[in-house]
Amino acid sequence: MNRIKSHFRDKKNYYILASVITVLFLIIYACYGAFPFGTKTIAHYDMYHQVLPFVGLIFDMFSGKISPVFTNYLAGGANIVGFVCYMIFNPFYLLLLPFGKANLLYSINIVFIIQIIAIALTFLWFIRKYFRLNDILQITFAFAYAISPYVLFNYTWFTWLFLYMLMPILAHYFIKMLKTGKIWGFTLTVTAMIYNCYGIGLTGQAIIFIIATVFIFSMIKDNQHRKTSMFKMLISYGIAVCFALPLLGVNVMQLTEGSRIGSLFDNFIYGQLFGGISYNINYLVTDSIALVFTVLFVIKCNKHNKFNQFLFISLLLCAIPLLIDGIQLVLCLGSYYGYNMRLSYVLTFLMMITSMLYTKNIMRRHNNIAEEKIEKYTERSISIIFCVVILLVTLCLSIWHEFLSSSLSNACSGGLVLLVYSIMPVGFIAIMVWLLYNYLKGKVRVKVFYVIMSILFVFQSLSNMFIFTEQGFSSTKGVKFLQNQSIERNINYTDRLKDFSDDLGCDTHILTNFSSFACFASQINKVPVEFSRKLGYNVSNNALSSFGGTVLSDALFNYKYYYSTSEINYPHLNLVASEKHKEKTYYLYENMLTINNAILLPSSSNLQLGKNISDNIQALYEYMGGEGTVIKSTTLDLIISDPNNDIGQGTLVDDETKHQTVNIMFKSRDYNRIMYSSLDVFQEYCVLIPNSSALELNTESNSLESLGYVEKNKSDYEVGIQIVEPYNKKDKYEAKDITIYEINYDKVAQLIQSLNNQNVDFQYTKNGFKVTANSNNQKIVISNANINGNSITINGVKTEPNSLGLIELDLNDGENLIVSEFKFPYTKVLLIALVVGGLGLTILIVFNYCLIKYKTIKNIV
Structure with a gap:
């Protein structure tokens, strides 16, 4: 019993912090009608359109419906290695699996809270190890870190949020490596960051490595210890890269075939060298309190203190990409991403450290003047009041924000809503300046300062939390409507779905068991993207949508069903289901003008597409056999x-x-x-x-x-x-x-009806498809994308597709059995990466062993 009491006494801050975050989010969910208090989901933006659908692919992979490398259900057949890698190495995505595929949009609400709690507890653990703060400030800073606007800005990807959780662990093991020489904690954390998100995790390591180097050279006085520590860090990064090399090699190859890959020089030429300054600075000031504390720390700190100098240089290194976006272009190899998505987990961590140090310095200066003694029951009362105030503020914010969003939602730009949100940071700063001034003059007691400052931090965090979550809640009714229809009609990915109203997003159809030619991902192959773009579909550099196009191209892509949030009056569409709700009505139509995935055309048919949509549609019509x-x-x-x-x-x-x-x-x-x-x-x-x-x-x-x-x-x-x-x-x-x-x-x-009279038998398989067709000097066009990795045989003889966005094959006379299987196209790259990584790993481990045994670099060489 005493052991249990001792445990709760030592760990009470962890339990309080986890409980407060849980209650706060449940209140928010209740206010906005999100699960478990309604049907809305926290999933929005990438989480809704890309992340959860790809988790759905993991379900299909485990159930044997698709292979781990390929699916027919995206973009006319897609290489999903990159998608799987994004999901499989993050434990929080795996937490979604027990809830089932049909409940992903609901279970994300629960797992999201767990993720935020994990970030908060990790940072609290770091605070307790390295900072001597009282309980209230420990909880405040841990809460402020987990609910920081910088964190919430990245909430649409668990992979990004996971980096915030790993950052305190990385800092701890870095310090431990310098003190003890043990590298494996630091090495495995770096590896976890890369595997968790090889784009952002790896890019961020460039800045982290520079910051760590600055720490070593500024904080370690002994020259030999400095050299050894530097070699230890280099070995750690080398081992981490060797561990990650197979993953990096495969994904780099896939990205080179993707539609998002850009030219470094093109981005410089088109003005992205300094173009994002306004956007990035606007992002920086969203956490106004942490920013003010950081600036005050830089101004007021002891400039001769080595650690303070290190923090100043580190903050400057993180701030440089705010002013020069060209640095991001170099870090991202030419593909531009916002600063907030790339380095914010490093910046947030540093700003919270400086905020804590500034607070600690204020405490120390005041306590040297007068030591206050507060009885235990008063301290407990303050803690209880603190928690109650947080809950009351949450409720008030909910009512206040609901009022603003309902009564002023149609206000013009620059109206009251914008005014209120722009004044909030100014108000915070004014209160803090007043508080600090009076505190230093001795007019404000220590505990009062604790409480007021904590409330300010929490109030700002909650304000941003409500703003982001209110924008982020999505309805699940459209997805549920389609899920029910797919069960009723036994769809199970056999027919493609067109999102006529552009309501679902490019990947969300995966959750409904429909297939589609759409896809949204950085790794999407550029072949189907360019083909669809030229036919008038809604296409960007990393999104291929079913929205747009014409009735002719829809038939070619076999869009058997149309999903819409408004009525469609086309004679070839039969309404098969509708579901009316307060906010909108959902419709499902069956398209009677479709081609069953494959058509036979004369061998002389040739399709050339240019930039003009009208010319392309006419060319497609003639290619398919149309006249006039x-x-x-x-x-x-x-x-x-x-x-x-x-x-x-x-x-x-x-x-x-x-x-x-x-x-x-x-x-x-x-x-x-x-x-x-x-x-x-x-x-x-x-x-x-x-x-x-x-x-x-x-x-x-x-x-x-x-x-x-x-x-x-x-x-x-x-x-x-x-x-x-x-x-x-x-x-x-x-x-x-x-x-x-x-x-x-x-x-x-008339053309579609004539093409449907052809005798073509088409079937999907787990890793491709089978087609049987009777040909007489003809070619076959299959509405699957012609991508690297397709291994196609005609009557057992391997053949190569013609140069078309879709699969186009010349047939032999008589009956033809066509079998397509996707074969992993980067086997050689993977083997080379494994060999090189293995050799590098062996050399580095041996070198580290020698470094431990002989103590110094000089004795090794």
């Missing part, structure tokens, strides 16, 4: 000014806003058609409003926006297009930047 013209297009300025244009008559409408509005009356035709629009220039923001229904056009990719189906001989179909001001005020939209397209629906429908 299937698409017409005209820019919006000609629709307004030229009555003889091919599309219709446009009229400019004056309204009270500054936006340009055009109403278009389409010409009557003797055929049915579908109308589309696209923005032809790279701009940041545009809204098209067909039929008074606001639709946002993703302008990064020139994607096609459907303007609706127009029946033949109909001349009264009108659509309104409103062009709003761009996000970047330097840009300006004009009518000539928008193109209107008309596709002959009757010709497309």
